[in-house]
Amino acid sequence: xxxxxxxxRHNSTRSFNVGGWTRAFLSICLLGIPIGSxxxxxxxxxxxxxxxxxxxxxxxxxxxxxxxEVKDVKQEAERKLAALTLRVAELQARVVRLDALGxxxxxxxxxxxxxxxxxxxxxxxxxxxxxxxxSLASQNDLQLLLGQLGAKIEDRQQQLDVLEALLAKRxxxxxxxxxxxxxxxxxxSSKFGRRxxxxxxxxxxxxxxxxxxxxxxxxxxxxxxxxxxxxxxYGYGQMVEVNHGNGFTxxxxxxxxxxxxxxxxxxxxxxxxxxxxxxxxxGPHVHFEVYKHGRAVDPSTYIHRxxx
Numbered sequence: 001x002x003x004x005x006x007x008x009r010h011n012s013t014r015s016f017n018v019g020g021w022t023r024a025f026l027s028i029c030l031l032g033i034p035i036g037s038x039x040x041x042x043x044x045x046x047x048x049x050x051x052x053x054x055x056x057x058x059x060x061x062x063x064x065x066x067x068x069e070v071k072d073v074k075q076e077a078e079r080k081l082a083a084l085t086l087r088v089a090e091l092q093a094r095v096v097r098l099d100a101l102g103x104x105x106x107x108x109x110x111x112x113x114x115x116x117x118x119x120x121x122x123x124x125x126x127x128x129x130x131x132x133x134x135s136l137a138s139q140n141d142l143q144l145l146l147g148q149l150g151a152k153i154e155d156r157q158q159q160l161d162v163l164e165a166l167l168a169k170r171x172x173x174x175x176x177x178x179x180x181x182x183x184x185x186x187x188x189s190s191k192f193g194r195r196x197x198x199x200x201x202x203x204x205x206x207x208x209x210x211x212x213x214x215x216x217x218x219x220x221x222x223x224x225x226x227x228x229x230x231x232x233x234y235g236y237g238q239m240v241e242v243n244h245g246n247g248f249t250x251x252x253x254x255x256x257x258x259x260x261x262x263x264x265x266x267x268x269x270x271x272x273x274x275x276x277x278x279x280x281x282x283g284p285h286v287h288f289e290v291y292k293h294g295r296a297v298d299p300s301t302y303i304h305r306x307x308x
Contacts, residue, residue, distance in 0.1 A: 180303065183275070184218045186213030192208060192209050199280070207289055208253075208299055211288060224268045226264070228242065228262060230264075239279075240252045254280075
């Protein structure tokens with residue numbers, strides 16, 4: 001086999017004689033180029049497929065991870081929202097309790113209704129000033145505000161509790177403070193001390209005061225206390241006796257009907273009997289006595305004293 005090589009630059013040719021072994025080698029090389037290219041192409045294509053599969057798997061794993069992170073964040077947000085909702089509910093319940101306590105204190109202190117009206121929403125106002133969105137957007141800020149609100153409510157509640165205790169003590173002292181008349185309507189018909197006995201005409205000692213009025217009219221307690229006697233008693237007729245503590249006792253005699261029984265706890269101004277003329281009496285009236293440490297004292301001192 002002869003191979004001729006032509007030189008274009010020198011316009012000359014050269015020829016080579018190729019033997020059998022050389023010709024076989026060249027044939028193999030010429031056939032191997034396309035076969036190698038074909039095999040290389042398929043190998044590269046297979047590698048590309050492996051690369052695409054790895055990238056896809058990586059993306060899927062990343063997306064799964066992000067989805068799980070989103071779920072975790074959502075669950076955490078829902079948990080915190082539930083906790084904040086519960087906190088708000090607790091604060092609202094405490095506000096309701098403070099409102100009720102405020103209403104009670106207002107009543108006990110006899111304040112003007114227009115001064116403290118806990119049944120109405122507090123009046124608010126003022127110009128609106130814009131705030132940065134970030135100032136309230138943070139959940140930590142919201143929790144901080146709720147904590148501050150809770151602390152303020154706690155402080156107000158303690159103050160109101162102290163005020164309630166003081167007012168309750170003052171009211172208790174006022175309730176047991178003897179003052180006023182034992183009737184709602186009527187007049188004083190006999191004073192405390194020496195007088196002419198209406199039955200014998202002799203000078204006798206009168207241990208109380210008498211208030212005359214209409215048959216069946218109300219007899220009221222001049223202070224809070226506990227009933228220690230309710231029934232018939234010699235010379236008194238139907239009588240009610242009330243122990244007010246601190247050594248004070250009052251008696252209401254000649255009643256038509258007693259409306260309380262022994263052991264009853266009564267309030268100041270409560271109707272305890274109806275006026276009558278039972279016992280040693282000349283007509284409808286109430287015989288009113290005041291005892292201090294077991295000794296009868298002039299009821300006028302307590303009748304004319306100012307109520308607390």
